[in-house]
Amino acid sequence: MIFAKPLLDRCISCGYCLPACPTYAMTGEEASSPRGRISLMRALETGQLPEDDGTLAEQASFCLGCRACEPVCPAGVEYGNLLEQWRDHQWRGRRGPLRARLLMAAVARPWLLRVPGLVRRHARTAARASGPSLMLGCAERALFPRVSRAARKLAPELAAPPRQGCCGALHAHNGDSAAGARMAKELGEVLPGTIVTTSGGCATHLAAHLGRPRVRELSEFVVETDVLPAVPLLVDGRPARVALQDSCHLRNGLGVWRQPRELIRAVAEYVELPSAATCCGAAGTYSILRPRDSAKILAVKIAEIEAAGVDFVVAVNPGCLRQLRSGLRKRGSSVRAVHLAELLEIASK
Numbered sequence: 001m002i003f004a005k006p007l008l009d010r011c012i013s014c015g016y017c018l019p020a021c022p023t024y025a026m027t028g029e030e031a032s033s034p035r036g037r038i039s040l041m042r043a044l045e046t047g048q049l050p051e052d053d054g055t056l057a058e059q060a061s062f063c064l065g066c067r068a069c070e071p072v073c074p075a076g077v078e079y080g081n082l083l084e085q086w087r088d089h090q091w092r093g094r095r096g097p098l099r100a101r102l103l104m105a106a107v108a109r110p111w112l113l114r115v116p117g118l119v120r121r122h123a124r125t126a127a128r129a130s131g132p133s134l135m136l137g138c139a140e141r142a143l144f145p146r147v148s149r150a151a152r153k154l155a156p157e158l159a160a161p162p163r164q165g166c167c168g169a170l171h172a173h174n175g176d177s178a179a180g181a182r183m184a185k186e187l188g189e190v191l192p193g194t195i196v197t198t199s200g201g202c203a204t205h206l207a208a209h210l211g212r213p214r215v216r217e218l219s220e221f222v223v224e225t226d227v228l229p230a231v232p233l234l235v236d237g238r239p240a241r242v243a244l245q246d247s248c249h250l251r252n253g254l255g256v257w258r259q260p261r262e263l264i265r266a267v268a269e270y271v272e273l274p275s276a277a278t279c280c281g282a283a284g285t286y287s288i289l290r291p292r293d294s295a296k297i298l299a300v301k302i303a304e305i306e307a308a309g310v311d312f313v314v315a316v317n318p319g320c321l322r323q324l325r326s327g328l329r330k331r332g333s334s335v336r337a338v339h340l341a342e343l344l345e346i347a348s349k
């Protein structure tokens, strides 16, 4: 058995999810829609399609894993879980994309995460036996160390012990959900108490394995603890215009989307992008595994950001931040892409 039967049986083929799906919007093809992919999963499960069928391979990879199909589904289909089970089978062992396997091997070695992060000076404190801790993340430690420093300035009560591994989301989304679950549990042991993360994707993965009460994405934590110094952020003497790119998993998996908007509104003029809730094309490893499709999605997003006349676009996930910065740089745009923690830090100066 490849899929949990109750999960696969839940889809009633109503098609309400089709308009929400970015890959269906790109192609207009049923096979690239959530309903079409669930039909493919059923065909794989029953043996109607062979394991090496080309459409199966293509659609398991083309799906962004953004879970935009979940909140609109009247039958409560857990598409994210189905996709994990599909990729566990489709990408098992050496059948997974090489670049994803190399990345997974790298983040599974905690010392490889620690060294570049320490060199680049991410936030760092001694471990504490109780109280909330800041998850340092794997990509963020090396690529965006300023984000954890900004988060600790906002919430100095957060401990940030450097001896922490990856949460396992990368594994769960790339064909090794057993390792993903194990890594989440290990991180939960290293960071006792509430885990606060600046990555929407990691928050959703950790909440699935450690329980929702133990996990807070940073914007939730800041709103709940009311630690925000509400100082207006000015650009050329006027309130800064700021847009947001939602984290797909944070919004569609955990239902968190009001809090980052609330925090931006507390310091700036908030501008809602038409596609703020739609994937930016980063989608975990998607921009690495499917650069052309990722670039097509990003081009629409960057055009929207430019047209909105904003000073900043805010991300709440490191993959989205990297994607937006790269797209804006290539376009020669003057809009700055920052993490929410960075925006709030700039506003508090």
Ligand code: SF4
Pocket: 010, 011, 012, 013, 014, 015, 016, 017, 018, 034, 035, 038, 069, 072, 073, 074, 075, 076, 077
């Ligand atoms: S996934 Fe949900 S919304 Fe989509 S076809 Fe199935 S039941 Fe309908």
Ligand code: SF4
Pocket: 020, 021, 022, 023, 024, 032, 033, 034, 037, 062, 063, 064, 065, 066, 067, 068, 069, 070, 079
């Ligand atoms: S996860 Fe995203 S890309 Fe994949 S089927 Fe659902 S809406 Fe479409």
